[in-house]
Amino acid sequence: MATGRTHRPATRSRGIPEATVARLPLYLRALTALSERSVPTVSSEELAAAAGVNSAKLRKDFSYLGSYGTRGVGYDVEYLVYQISRELGLTQDWPVVIVGIGNLGAALANYGGFASRGFRVAALIDADPAMAGKPVAGLPVRHTDELESIISDNGVSIGVIATPAGAAQQVCDRLVAAGVTSILNFAPTVLVVPDGVDVRKVDLSIELQILAFHEQRKAGEETAEGAAAATPRPGAAAAPAAAGGRKGPDGDVPAVMPA
Amino acid sequence: MATGRTHRPATRSRGIPEATVARLPLYLRALTALSERSVPTVSSEELAAAAGVNSAKLRKDFSYLGSYGTRGVGYDVEYLVYQISRELGLTQDWPVVIVGIGNLGAALANYGGFASRGFRVAALIDADPAMAGKPVAGLPVRHTDELESIISDNGVSIGVIATPAGAAQQVCDRLVAAGVTSILNFAPTVLVVPDGVDVRKVDLSIELQILAFHEQRKAGEETAEGAAAATPRPGAAAAPAAAGGRKGPDGDVPAVMPA
DNA sequence: AACTGTGAAGAACTTCACAGCA
DNA sequence: TGCTGTGAAGTTCTTCACAGTT
Numbered sequence: 001m002a003t004g005r006t007h008r009p010a011t012r013s014r015g016i017p018e019a020t021v022a023r024l025p026l027y028l029r030a031l032t033a034l035s036e037r038s039v040p041t042v043s044s045e046e047l048a049a050a051a052g053v054n055s056a057k058l059r060k061d062f063s064y065l066g067s068y069g070t071r072g073v074g075y076d077v078e079y080l081v082y083q084i085s086r087e088l089g090l091t092q093d094w095p096v097v098i099v100g101i102g103n104l105g106a107a108l109a110n111y112g113g114f115a116s117r118g119f120r121v122a123a124l125i126d127a128d129p130a131m132a133g134k135p136v137a138g139l140p141v142r143h144t145d146e147l148e149s150i151i152s153d154n155g156v157s158i159g160v161i162a163t164p165a166g167a168a169q170q171v172c173d174r175l176v177a178a179g180v181t182s183i184l185n186f187a188p189t190v191l192v193v194p195d196g197v198d199v200r201k202v203d204l205s206i207e208l209q210i211l212a213f214h215e216q217r218k219a220g221e222e223t224a225e226g227a228a229a230a231t232p233r234p235g236a237a238a239a240p241a242a243a244g245g246r247k248g249p250d251g252d253v254p255a256v257m258p259a
Numbered sequence: 260m261a262t263g264r265t266h267r268p269a270t271r272s273r274g275i276p277e278a279t280v281a282r283l284p285l286y287l288r289a290l291t292a293l294s295e296r297s298v299p300t301v302s303s304e305e306l307a308a309a310a311g312v313n314s315a316k317l318r319k320d321f322s323y324l325g326s327y328g329t330r331g332v333g334y335d336v337e338y339l340v341y342q343i344s345r346e347l348g349l350t351q352d353w354p355v356v357i358v359g360i361g362n363l364g365a366a367l368a369n370y371g372g373f374a375s376r377g378f379r380v381a382a383l384i385d386a387d388p389a390m391a392g393k394p395v396a397g398l399p400v401r402h403t404d405e406l407e408s409i410i411s412d413n414g415v416s417i418g419v420i421a422t423p424a425g426a427a428q429q430v431c432d433r434l435v436a437a438g439v440t441s442i443l444n445f446a447p448t449v450l451v452v453p454d455g456v457d458v459r460k461v462d463l464s465i466e467l468q469i470l471a472f473h474e475q476r477k478a479g480e481e482t483a484e485g486a487a488a489a490t491p492r493p494g495a496a497a498a499p500a501a502a503g504g505r506k507g508p509d510g511d512v513p514a515v516m517p518a
Numbered sequence: 519a520a521c522t523g524t525g526a527a528g529a530a531c532t533t534c535a536c537a538g539c540a
Numbered sequence: 541t542g543c544t545g546t547g548a549a550g551t552t553c554t555t556c557a558c559a560g561t562t
Contacts, residue, residue: 018553019552019553026449026465030449054554056554057554059523060554063522063524069521070561070562072519073520074522087472088472094467094471103370104363107362113447114464114467117468118471119467158467160467181474182474196477203284205370209284210280210459211442212377212378213280214441215348216347216351218455276530276531278531302543303544313532313533316532318543318546322544326545330544331540331544332542333543520561520562522559523561524559528556529552529555530552530553533551535548539542540544
């Protein structure tokens with residue numbers, strides 16, 4: 001999903017399809033679980049089931065990485081864990097900064113899934129002076145003034161934005177100027193970044209809206225099938241006092257940090 | 260991205276492509292912003308820029324909904340807000356429950372983006388008896404024992420799971436048994452659900468891993484191309500004893516709720 | 519016999535480019 | 541003239557089905 005502007009033409013190098021890259025972390029998780037249970041090998045069928053995809057897709061995905069399996073047997077779990085980790089760049093340490101330590105930022109700081117996969121939270125940054133120094137997840141919150149020095153001192157290239165929408169672009173600009181080239185954005189805004197910078201977006205409200213769409217469909221099917229209020233075609237302006245109500249400040253995202 | 264098992268063949272009805280549905284919330288957000296600034300109409304070009312997509316795609320997307328624009332002019336903002344809201348099912352009220360009130364669950368409960376789009380948090384549920392009654396985001400946390408009655412009393416059909424991985428499937432089963440048919444899963448597990456139930460997955464660690472992949476590529480290109488070390492490459496670490504190391508409990512997700 | 523690796527067919531999605539309407 | 545709506549072409553992703561290997 002969303003990799004805003006700047007998504008390199010996916011060409012160059014021995015390109016692995018984007019869709020495949022997006023599934024590698026899934027396989028890695030399933031494999032890690034098997035590894036912990038000391039399972040030595042898996043078939044594409046079993047692993048696919050554990051990862052929630054179908055086996056043909058999994059085999060095709062792996063074929064882009066190389067021939068890491070053994071016909072008639074399956075894949076060596078440990079070996080595959082290593083190969084996928086390497087392909088994803090998880091065999092190295094990635095220092096990360098989280099900007100915006102509100103509810104969400106704090107949740108992210110406490111999230112255990114980062115450390116276990118090569119990501120190290122280098123610093124937590126917030127614009128609220130009152131937060132400065134306060135420990136969150138064992139790290140003292142630093143003030144936004146220090147953003148640039150933190151980034152360069154730690155060689156940070158990945159930034160996580162968990163500020164309110166209004167502050168996101170500004171924070172993004174500073175991160176990029178300081179040398180960050182990959183951004184994970186939780187703020188409900190489209191970030192504009194220069195070429196060469198990757199942005200991925202996670203939007204809680206969007207996911208719910210997609211669910212609502214399907215939910216509505218289900219409800220519709222039950223009653224529909226037959227008749228009743230079909231879609232009121234636009235034609236004229238029909239739409240009642242429409243749009244009304246959908247106003248008001250967009251609230252979105254908790255966190256501190258005044259624009 | 261991820262809609263685990265059970266993703267209805269997308270057929271039936273006057274099917275809107277899944278990819279289009281996933282973008283409607285994006286358009287809706289951009290339109291809402293325009294609406295707040297009292298902008299009466301937009302061209303596909305302008306709206307596309309605001310939503311971060313290209314205009315041809317936007318026009319194609321809208322063409323699946325109907326002909327809501329005016330040639331030579333553009334789209335009526337208010338009218339389009341209404342049509343998209345209706346299509347997404349946001350003109351009705353969706354009661355939602357959040358299960359697992361740890362850091363993440365609390366962040367979700369405080370998230371303003373829900374209420375402003377037709378989602379109402381009907382209840383916060385946690386397995387920790389010590390949490391029961393404690394107010395979070397203005398709502399008292401309820402104990403898991405009450406899960407079934409809360410769902411049926413409020414006619415909840417959408418559930419959000421923010422528990423640790425170990426508890427997710429169990430919670431999911433109970434939600435489904437109680438009547439929930441759409442689930443937004445933040446736990447790093449593949450949920451198994453019966454047909455007819457939709458699952459969407461949001462995985463913080465996966466997004467970071469995808470960024471790391473691209474980041475690694477960039478680093479590789481720089482040196483490859485020939486010249487000096489620009490971006491301060493992250494910590495070495497090589498990946499010696501191969502596969503080893505990647506062990507240890509998967510920690511993941513904060514939150515309470517013992518398995 | 520069991521299971522991988524992969525060409526080839528098919529489906530979904532995106533982009534082009536232009537006809538058509540206000 | 542300006543901009544939408546959409547067939548058609550192009551691209552990416554998925555699935556099939558089977559040859560190849562242990």
